[in-house]
Amino acid sequence: MEFRHLGRSGLVISEIAYGNWVTHGSQVAEDAATACIRAALDAGITTFDTADVYAAGRAEAVLGRALRGERREGLEIFTKVYFPTGPGRNDRGLSRKHIMESIDASLRRLQTDYVDLYQAHRYDPETPLEETIEAFADVVRAGKAHYIGVSEWTAEQIRAGHALARELHVPLVSNQPQYSALWRVIEDEVVPASAELGIGQIVWSPIAQGVLTGKYLPGAAPPAGSRATDENGGATFVSRFLRDDVLQHVQKLNPLAAEAGLSPAQLAVAWVLQNPNVSAAIIGASRPEQIAENVAASGVRLEAGLLRRMEEILAPVAERNPAKTAENAPKAQK
Template sequence: MHFRHLGRSGLVVSEISFGNWLTHGSQVEEEAALACVKAALDVGITTFDTADVYAGTKAEAVLGRALKGQRRAGYELFTKVFWPTGPGRNDWGLSRKHVMESIDGSLARLQTDYVDLYQAHRFDTATPLEETMLAFADIVRQGKALYIGVSEWTAEQIRQGAALARELRVPFISSQPQYSMLWRVPEAQVIPASVEEGLGQIVWSPMAMGVLTGKYLPGQPPPAGSRATDPNGSRFIARFMKEDVLARVQRLKPLAQEAGLTMAQLAVAWVLQNQAVSSAIIGASRPEQVHDTVKAAGVKLSPDLLRRIDDVLGPIVERDPALTETPDRRR
């Protein structure tokens, strides 16, 4: 495993981190989930990412059980808050009430006294940003989180949050956007703003929901049990399940072979070529997937290979920064 600093902070994270969105407590039985976490630890992954909303809070509980008994100082644990975790009007968003209550729920499920990074899962249009940032600052001062970060915030929202973080003297160190060969939305605005403010990128879905593994073939139904057949996962992967996208992805296979990489390894290695990226989140339903993907750590792709990848994908790459969406909670 290779390691990088998270933004300009002193926190060191593994280049590849393990996330359990859409798997633990949902798609994957607990025994398999525990085996995947063990595999991650065995190959040197020290960074684990989850969220209170994943599998209706079950994912946090599974990860807590999986990490029980591990030396707490030996791994970095990240979770997030925003999406609904209950039926009430105050059971979601970034109000002080929900943030302060949510951190306690997450810590209980994760069986830990603190998380290394507590992230705002989205920007909350219905709560003053000052209220949210003060709540996060209080959580840091209480020792329940060491650092704070955000996920899917726009460049302007990041700058506003960073200004308040400086005023409150709280370590605001990360952004977690979707980023892959096919989804380069953060490149134009979010990544430059993050670099300016000292935030590192912890990118999710570097394999574009699995599409960049090449397992989805044009003109054929998706494999049984894949994310495209899962009721939750299918709505996220739909934007990539287009014939022209799938056909162009197949043309990446010889490039991966020339580089001595699997398609999954190529996809993860590609995002890690961007030095603004601190870590790429992978998921897994089987331990062997972890063992395969982790080999992308430390890989250097040649400029010629990167150019050829761009030539293959061409017009199907999504780059529009307006696609960093902010849900309007006031509606």
């Protein structure tokens, strides 16, 4: 396992992080989830990402139980706040009330006194940004988080949040966007702004929800037990990539992966790690052996010629429109 600084901060994290969105607390049983977390630790992963909304809090609880007994100083634990965690009107968003209540609930579930990174899971158009950043600053000053970050914010929102955080002397060091060889919407605006500000990307879905493994075939039903068959939410997120034209182009990557001595999944993870603004790629798993495969992408350097050929193959189907970040963001209620 190789390690990188999170943006320009002093925090060092494993360049492959383990995330438990979708799987833990919903798609797989706790014993299987625990086995995956143990496999991640054995593979050298020290960075773990979760969120209060994943499986209605169960994902945080599973992670907390699985990491019990580990040396806390040797781990980097990240979580997030924004999405609804209860039925009340204030059980959502980035108000001071919700942030303060949510960090305490997350810490209880994670069985830790602090998280290394506390992230705004989305931008909240209904709460003044000043209120949000001031609340995050107080979380840091209370010792409940070391750093703060955001997820799926536009370049403009990142700049505004970073400016306020700097005024308050709290370290806003990261953004967590979707990023893969099929979903490149951050490259034109978010990455340049982040690089300028010293913010690193912690990217999710580097394998495009499993599509870049090549296991989904054009014209064929999804494999049994795959993300595309998960009725708890996984199928919804992967559906955007399950077009025959996308799958046909993805199949053309197999010879390139073989040429590089990698599996298609390893090629996909290695691809995102070639971006110097990426601090870590988040992988998930429903089986421990998936972790061992993906971790082998750490430290891989892809040749320029191979990267050009990947670009040529995927150019017709890769999404690069920077407006997609704003299109997928929450909208203020009228």
